[in-house]
Amino acid sequence: MATVTTTSEPNPPVTPPDRLAILNRLIVRPEMGALLGALVVFLFFWIITDKFLSPLGVSTWLDDASTLGIMAVAVALLMIGGEFDLSAGVMTASTALITGLLAVHAGWNVWLALAVSLIFALAVGALNGWVVMRTGLPSFIVTLGTFLALQGLNLGVTRWVTGTVQISGVRSAPGYQSAGWVFASTTNLGDARIQASVVWWIVVTAIAAVVLMRTRLGNWIFAVGGSLPTARAVGVPAMRTKILLFMTTAFAGWIVGACNLLRFSSVQANQGVGLEFQYIIAAVVGGCLLTGGFGSVVGAAIGALIFGMARQGIVFARWDSDWFNLFLGVLLLSAVLVNNAFKKRAERVHR
Template sequence: MSGSRTTAPPAPAAPAADERLARTTPVHRLIGRPELGAVLGALSVFVFFALLTEQFLSPLGAATWLDDSATLGIMAVAVALLMIGGEFDLSAGVLTASCALLTALLAVELGWNVWLSLLVSLAFALAVGALNGWLVMRTGLPSFIVTLGSFLALQGLNLGVTRLATGSVQVSGVREAAGYESAGFLFASVFDIGGASFQISLVWWVVTAAIASLVLLRTRFGNWIFAVGGSALSARQVGVPVRRTKVLLFMTTAGAAWLVGSINILRFTTAQANQGVGLEFQYIIAAVIGGCLMTGGYGSAIGAAIGALIFGMARQGIVFAQWNSDWFMLFLGVMLLAAVLVNNAFRARAERTRR
């Protein structure tokens, strides 16, 4: 028709950009790392005490604060995984003593081989962890309440059984038990570097942190941990086995408690029934300093290990500086508050960057 105008069809809308394909700068990726605050904190504490006292940097000094950090770091890494999964375990500290006591009682009072005693105590620890996880998932109660009950039960069991078996609140004499030499080499030996003796627990700490980080960042189970911690309901809807994941996380914490208890009993050859009380809060604090959020779904195994390192450097640095040890609690409170603020700020910045 003369004079008519044809209208071109509208151009198809450009597909929305996938945020997963968006390019981010190295700085943005660095800010998104949960352990960044812990790394900065560790560097600050290291430089502060290195300038304050020469003993801090000596091989003997380094061996001291690394030793202080090692067993705490093993537990902090396991607790970090559990916290990323959205749960807490207040029985972890007392369970380290329970494992040490059980190993000692079987080896000393019943004359068992140390290796067999260790296997039985491992089975006991894993059973406690599985029970904690099952109760949390079965009842729907907060893990804080369930594991507080386990804490009290284990504390009473430690005191009651130890006193019943030995007439006191400690067990000693593991060094004379069969199998001690080989077990002690694996869990309590030392190696020399620069004229200072370092405990084998340092190696266990590094290995534990490396394995936990690999599992968390490179495996399907690691994805499940983040998913159940972020939202258990959403994770269940996409096929994540929420119950199995959380039970395994509680068993992982219990397994770490067994490892620390084994290291302690084979190193010191004496176990006290009241050991471990209060340490569970140090594990949680180290994990928070390392980048874990109290709400779950966010954190880092390496960050938790660095959080434990900050603990060890500060605690022993205060001793080297000949300050009153009471200052450590002030430091601990300041570090905890600072870590929470820094972690929240870094996470908010990372989320804004991804938008």
């Protein structure tokens, strides 16, 4: 009887990971440019200053970046959706002023005052989104009008009620202790002092990242920002999505307003004016394109971190603070060029 001998062939050699494929996957991430920029800024100020990496120094630039980061994340979502909100900065003052007026001058509980200011913020955000979608006007124009209206309202009402352009004394209002713990508490870790706004920044970034990358809503945001007609053609609820995005920036403004008011116990009627451009710059540095449909909320958070490190690094280095504006200009131009290059590379990889 013949026997059949089988020879087992050796296992094929294991192919090492395709390094080029891994590099391509990293390069197409919108936040990679911001991450590299943050590393450069960090190393630069670490080398030239002796306080930058101390516990107190780290907590200082994290604190500086936190409120900017909260807003930058929300603005990044809106920019990915293809829109802008120039009223984002003044909204931080509007919500804080409403809370302060009701808590200090009307004697309301701080929590109830915060609830009313939140409703106001969400209503303004919804109105912005509705007007943009119903009229087809550029969000730049619509929210510029909202910016001017809120700025005038802030100054007029505050001066009418208080006789000044400032509200203070919220620490004596009922409910301040618990509200202050949520929005303005400080945690001491050795020499470092971590503000509640830093925790809010981390939480907001984490939630926004999950929503953008892991949910249907995130797909809708990319779709309406990439091509609104195409998004509508495939059944994306474009109006609902964009209104929700405008409400998100207003909600972030409410958080920042609450953090600032309860921490410093006062608010100026002109607070936040001009900061909307810093929010947009942080989002652009983080990988968002001005044309929409591309970007990262994690990148926007890193962009805000670059702001904090640079602003405080300049202080630690004892330079004139005027240099910060030069830094912003160079940073914005560089980010736009890098983001365009990253997007073109991502399009080539995905073909």
